[in-house]
Amino acid sequence: MAQKPSIPKGTRDFSPIEMAKRNYIFNTIKDVYALYGFQQIETPAMENLSTLMGKYGEEGDKLLFKILNSGDFMHGMTGEEVANTSTLKLASKFCEKGLRYDLTVPFARFVVQHREELTLPFKRYQIQPVWRADRPQKGRYREFYQCDADVVGSESLLNEVELMQIVDTVFTRFGVRVCIKINNRKILTGIAEMIGQADKIVDITVAIDKLDKIGLDAVNAELAADGIPADAIEKLQPIINLSGTNAEKLQTMRSVLKDSEIGLKGVDECEYILSKLTDLNNAIELDLTLARGLNYYTGAIFEVKALDVQIGSITGGGRYDNLTGIFGMPGLSGVGISFGADRIFDVLNQLDLYPKEAVNATQLLFVNFGESEADYCLPILAKARKAGIRSEIYPDSVKMKKQMSYANAKQIPYVAIVGESEMAEGKVNLKNMITGEQQMLTPDELVAAIC
């Protein structure tokens, strides 16, 4: 036999059971998005490279999959010209299109391109694969799905509130206990302003984040090593030691940031959002060390951690101003979240939380003992399907053992066995594959037994 075929590294095939689980995840998220008035869009896998380049930093440009132009991609270049051109420039000459790298830039492009047709605020969700030429490693793929929801064209904090409700509802439906962490870029800017160290805010959050692990003295030593002056470290003490309820934390921050207009704005925003989220099923916690996407987000920042599984953030998002400015349509504020489907898949697997009915495929298999038995079964099979029972008949009349292995492999819970005696009686022998129990039933009784 020839060498087994394979797929490109970093990509995956999804088997029926994996697909069923993934569909359960996507459908749950979709249902909740729709419940909150978000509408689905899709954009093409390929975008013009001019749309994608320069949007993800220099490193991101290198991670774009580029598509070779069809036909004469060399444009009649001579060998000499090729030899004298850099690889990166040649790539731009040979390729006009690339695969999308995320859903955010295509969404911004979509909003600008279709602005005449859209009514703002525009609440869209999008669940599609993205591609990155990252080095593949455990849990990092070159093709993976993103599940984003964003609102553009509204600065109201009610959007932030609803996104947190969506997160809470989705994980409640999954049965996963989570902690929702929120922060605000404006608070971080306020802190940096207050201590006169605007460029050190990432170092500061990284150091503060270690408090539990290394203790206060070590955190202060790290801040000093980062070049933060002693008086600034002094001013940071109430922030490093920040604890208590969200209300207590906000009170402390309000007093620490009393001279920073933007800092107080951030405190106000957090307070408003938290005040509307008093009846969530999951905990929501103000966490100043949350600094995700700091170059990107301008207001609220969110992150979700699973409580019962050791894994990184499983959902994240925040508010960004001027998303569409890169495409010449300035002044549109947006806020969004993104569920990490691959990590949620792992979490649900580890906690064994997939509902049986979500992953069950065929419910009923008719064993096939030959043409006359099959002929007897076909109208009953049709009746079962009409009642909505996912059913099949084994297509070939082969050994019983093979047919039962098939039922086991597909985890089919019911098998209908029809031989001469069943045909004579006008009945079906229904075997419950889990209990082993068998019953002689009329076709109507069979349908009723499974429905």
Add this chain to the structure above:
Amino acid sequence: MAQKPSIPKGTRDFSPIEMAKRNYIFNTIKDVYALYGFQQIETPAMENLSTLMGKYGEEGDKLLFKILNSGDFMHGMTGEEVANTSTLKLASKFCEKGLRYDLTVPFARFVVQHREELTLPFKRYQIQPVWRADRPQKGRYREFYQCDADVVGSESLLNEVELMQIVDTVFTRFGVRVCIKINNRKILTGIAEMIGQADKIVDITVAIDKLDKIGLDAVNAELAADGIPADAIEKLQPIINLSGTNAEKLQTMRSVLKDSEIGLKGVDECEYILSKLTDLNNAIELDLTLARGLNYYTGAIFEVKALDVQIGSITGGGRYDNLTGIFGMPGLSGVGISFGADRIFDVLNQLDLYPKEAVNATQLLFVNFGESEADYCLPILAKARKAGIRSEIYPDSVKMKKQMSYANAKQIPYVAIVGESEMAEGKVNLKNMITGEQQMLTPDELVAAIC
């Protein structure tokens, strides 16, 4: 403002309403596939070019989208080497991966790669986009979805029967009247054998297909012009004039093909399939001019035509032997169908057959008159969502007119208006946007009115 961004030619964005319609199509097909015991798989967008090349003919190879290797795709080639290498060879040097061109070859690759994990017969369905560097034109795209179901590892004609039942069920659910046409490659081979013109079978079917339009004499003239000898044309007369019920046609064919073993096998197969399909909602018709995928199919051939819209075939398929032979796993027979999602989309649009509930998004919008009104609405909004009503609150407190335009643009059927008097009474003013009717309701009454 900068130039409007755009997408590559031949690709499409899908708006919320288009997505809702497409989801209705895909979900209907998925539900029916699952009802018949088919299970979903997905394969990566990118396959190794070694998997794809040579599978679609020379023309197909040219239509593959190839992905430039990351990093130094030039492999240190000198300008001279580049200048001395053909564009096609360079493309193979610069690219290891390509975008999938259909779902059939990736499926064959999947079956061979995962053969140890699969239980045969394997009934899979797959709904994913494919990409072809075809010249874009009306109705032909460079990115489009295919919706395939195939059974591999079973030669039983019950599979053909069930695929036709699936077709019948899907179009019944859509409300589209269709004619299902079936043919059999073995019959065509028998005809060619009988008249000693094996290589002329396509010419023959093309000519016969024109009977209604140009008449018998012109058909015979065309056959002669194609180089078919007079005695062969004479033998073809009963086939050209084939008419009547399926049973009558089969009887004629059985007598015409009495000396061709393979031809009679084809007649037997058609007879068996038709005998099991007596209670379809749609007509099924033996059509000898059906010659789709003739180099590919080895048994049954199917095609579906819409009766009430002028459009090409909207579904097709057939049996092929040895699908996985190209990947070194011979002897596996398969049979499959493929729904043409783009054409079905057009048909349902033209006949206006989308059910309202399938394309309706948000059901209820709360108008936002300010913070205290919004605060009053939020728990009612939560109650509505808990009851499964897709609801939103307009996030910003802007002019009523703007909020009502939003409701109209999103075709939201109910708007809840809450001002001071409603708050005082503990009620909500619910406006039916279609009838214009308004009612003062308690929150519970509001939920009941919409559910």
